Amino acid sequence: MTAEPLVAQAGSSCRSVRNAFRLLELLSANPNGMRLARLVDRTGLPKSSVHRILGTLQDMDVVWRDEDDGVYRLTGSWHEVVSPRRRSEFSAPVLSHDGRQVAGLTLRLRGHVSPGAPSERLTRLVTDLAHAVSRRIRP
Incomplete structure (x- = not known):
C-alpha cells in the first residue's frame, strides 16, 4: 500500500490549524498562562474546540496545564519557538x-x-x- 502525497489546493486552509496557532499566539503573549474560559473568550471558539485543541497540544508536549490553578502554559521549549x-x-x-x-x-x-x-x-x-x-x- 503506497501513501498518496499531500497536495495543498490553492486557497485551501485548515481551520483547526489556524485555531491552534491562535491559541499558541495567545499563550505566548501571556507567559503566566491562561485559563480555558479566558482562551474561549479571547478566541470566540466553542469551549469544546478549545479544549480538544489544547488536549492535542498537551499530548504533543507543546502546552501543559497546571493542575493547581488550571492555567494552560507553553512548555519551555515551545515558548522559545513561538516567542523567539x-x-x-x-x-x-x-x-x-x-x-x-x-x-x-x-x-x-x-x-x-x-x-x-x-x-x-x-x-x-x-x-x-x-x-x-x-x-x-x-x-
Missing part, C-alpha cells in the same frame, strides 16, 4: 524533576550582541546556569 528571544536577551528554562518549566533565567543586555562567538558564549552561560539551578531543585 531578542539579540539582547538570553534565556533558558529552569525545569522541575518532571521536566516542566517552573521558572526561567534571563540575561538582558542594554545593547545588541552580534551573532557568533559572543552570542554563543552568553547563550551557553545562561543555559548552564539554568541547568545547574534545575539540578538543585530536583529531589
Whole structure:
C-alpha cells in the first residue's frame, strides 16, 4: 500500500490549524498562562474546540496545564519557538524533576550582541546556569 502525497489546493486552509496557532499566539503573549474560559473568550471558539485543541497540544508536549490553578502554559521549549528571544536577551528554562518549566533565567543586555562567538558564549552561560539551578531543585 503506497501513501498518496499531500497536495495543498490553492486557497485551501485548515481551520483547526489556524485555531491552534491562535491559541499558541495567545499563550505566548501571556507567559503566566491562561485559563480555558479566558482562551474561549479571547478566541470566540466553542469551549469544546478549545479544549480538544489544547488536549492535542498537551499530548504533543507543546502546552501543559497546571493542575493547581488550571492555567494552560507553553512548555519551555515551545515558548522559545513561538516567542523567539531578542539579540539582547538570553534565556533558558529552569525545569522541575518532571521536566516542566517552573521558572526561567534571563540575561538582558542594554545593547545588541552580534551573532557568533559572543552570542554563543552568553547563550551557553545562561543555559548552564539554568541547568545547574534545575539540578538543585530536583529531589
